[in-house]
Amino acid sequence: MNQSQFQTLVNKYLSGQATTEEAALVDQWLDAMAAKGTMPGGDLSPEEKELLRRKMFLAIRKRTGQLPQIKSWRRWVAAAAVVLPPAVAAWWFTSRSKPESVQYPVLSTGIGEQKMIHLGDSSRIWLAPNSRLRYPETFRDGRQVTLLSGEAYFDVARQPEHPFSVKVESLQVDVLGTAFNIRAYKNAPSVAVAVSNGKIRVMHGVRELGTLTEQQQILVAKGSYEISRHQIAAENIEAWKNDRLFFDNTPLAEVLHRLEDYYPVRFETVGEMAQDIRISGSFNLRMKPENIMSILEEFTGRVHFKATNKGIYTVTIQQ
Numbered sequence: 001m002n003q004s005q006f007q008t009l010v011n012k013y014l015s016g017q018a019t020t021e022e023a024a025l026v027d028q029w030l031d032a033m034a035a036k037g038t039m040p041g042g043d044l045s046p047e048e049k050e051l052l053r054r055k056m057f058l059a060i061r062k063r064t065g066q067l068p069q070i071k072s073w074r075r076w077v078a079a080a081a082v083v084l085p086p087a088v089a090a091w092w093f094t095s096r097s098k099p100e101s102v103q104y105p106v107l108s109t110g111i112g113e114q115k116m117i118h119l120g121d122s123s124r125i126w127l128a129p130n131s132r133l134r135y136p137e138t139f140r141d142g143r144q145v146t147l148l149s150g151e152a153y154f155d156v157a158r159q160p161e162h163p164f165s166v167k168v169e170s171l172q173v174d175v176l177g178t179a180f181n182i183r184a185y186k187n188a189p190s191v192a193v194a195v196s197n198g199k200i201r202v203m204h205g206v207r208e209l210g211t212l213t214e215q216q217q218i219l220v221a222k223g224s225y226e227i228s229r230h231q232i233a234a235e236n237i238e239a240w241k242n243d244r245l246f247f248d249n250t251p252l253a254e255v256l257h258r259l260e261d262y263y264p265v266r267f268e269t270v271g272e273m274a275q276d277i278r279i280s281g282s283f284n285l286r287m288k289p290e291n292i293m294s295i296l297e298e299f300t301g302r303v304h305f306k307a308t309n310k311g312i313y314t315v316t317i318q319q
Helices: 003-014 020-036 046-064 073-080 086-097 252-262 289-300
Strands: 106-108 115-118 124-127 132-134 143-155 164-168 171-175 179-184 190-197 199-204 207-213 216-221 227-231 244-251 266-270 278-284 303-309 312-317
Touching (some): 190 207, 199 216, 207 227, 244 252, 252 289
Antiparallel strands (some): 115 124, 124 143, 164 171, 171 199, 216 227, 244 278, 303 312
């Protein structure tokens, strides 16, 4: 329906000549406009708004010969937009047809910092230390956020008619309603996706890399997109949310990178990093980093840490 046709329909509505179906259509349109809360003259002073209100009132009365039988002030102001002079009506339709721009703020965390955010659809996202997430302030055509770097845990509100998705690196994780974790730190060799409950699908372009259900994890190698799947306990998926760092046969280099994300420390390796040293277990994040280093030294028998400056440690490995 174009502007001219709708003006004719509203005129019939105000003069009481609209059919039941036509009146219902106008009611629906006016209610939708009123619900958005943006009215002509939104930037005017109270005195100017009152003057505009009176002009609209007179315009309706002049065109119809009667007072508008519309109970809501917002609804009859919306109706006035289509019975005002053509220039004003054109401005009204133009301004209403322009989509409001959606803002995409970026939520970020520092070393050792965690944050939680509620989205407009009631979904919740926990952001791990040293991470960045971009999200829309309001959802429109779809529900999608982007994990720019780091790690995040998602508890997604179930809306089957509006699927939820997360973009990370060159992957996309499609969701209906579930709780899951994504780890994609820049210095990690792979992207890890694990599901606490529900079901998700991991995509690379049009290629499906895998579908995950409860307590399943997929590792996607960066660059080659080779995948490996594992079972993982639900409590370990969200361990970092509960102040625990969990490792499962994790290379030492990745363990040290994770510690750098959670503590204000930096490691400098003397010589080559041993590829055969892997760590399994969990550490309480309330522990001091020096205590974790002592445990790694004792556990491996080959790794030694030495403080050189404040927060900087050299790592020596016996081959």
